Amino acid sequence: MKKPVRIAITGAGGQICYSLLFRLAHGDLLGPDQPVILQLLDIPVAEQTMRGVLMELEDCAFPLLQDMTASTDPETAFRDIDLAFLIGSRPRSKGMERRDLLAFNGGIFKEQGRALSNMAQRHVKVLVVGNPANTNGLIARHHAHDLSPDNFSSMMRLDHNRALAQLSLKIRQPLHSLTRMTVWGNHSPSQFPDLSQVHVSGQPIQHFLDDHDWIEQTFVPTVQKRGAAVIETRGLSSAASAANAALNHMHDWLHGTAEGDWVTMGVPSDGSYGIPEGLMCGFPVICHQGHYQIVKNIELNQFSRTMIEASWRELAEEKQAVSSLLT
């Protein structure tokens, strides 16, 4: 029997986790022969809900679920973990300014960054999902003094998957034939879904699509506003698709991206493409042997550069707004 992998999941009483936890316990991330221990975290007001989820996990009798714990203390939840999904954060309430939300949620990720640094395994992989995901990732990373910045990433994969799906529908080519999609920038409506580098069964996208109006006026805004469209239609924000994207993200980080392909991850900028160093930004990355690397030397046209700049400037503003949490 393999040694179990310890996975911390925050926001365990929330709707994304109501999908994610069951898929983790079923083996969807690590495979059918890898036991897992789930270490759940939520805040005291949601503790009872979290315990109800724990009961349901028990009732599934998942053979791979070796143990699980539920806690309201980050240091307890992060003890000895190999992987962390930081999903819990506070939604924006009526009348709340974006700046207040940034500061409130930033406080959560400051505390959790410290707790990860104190309690997690040094090789821990931390995926930040809770919004504003990129800036929360920046804050958590900043406070995890004893971990490398490379232990952290933020989720842009739902945007990436949405972009692939819209393109596949448009050109009527199967999803598995599409590679090299990128969603640059922030996980917000300023993001830039960029299909200019996509290959379809190894051929450049330009052989399949020559409709700039559709790209600029339909594709880009549809992907940018997809989260709002789901809320409008379903009455609730994306949950199962977000859980699925979180699994895709962690899977590729752990197991590597496919030959010739890349994926989008929110990672610390190294200054590539003029994006200020340190910002946690959506980039095309290749993963290999548990590490991610930004894809370099992509030729960007003026339209792409302008779109990317608008999004990284928003990230820079968010960073400025939480500067008191980054000292």
Ligand code: NAX
């Ligand atoms: P829910 O409101 O259903 O659940 C959030 C859970 O987090 C609640 O149980 C709450 O008690 C818990 N929580 C709050 N503060 C906490 C803390 N300090 N420690 C631990 N848990 C805490 O939200 P859900 O739909 O599950 O979404 C969770 C987060 O994901 C939100 O911030 C949401 O905006 C964000 N998303 C990010 C996406 C991305 O692509 N990066 C996409 C999906 C989603 O919108």
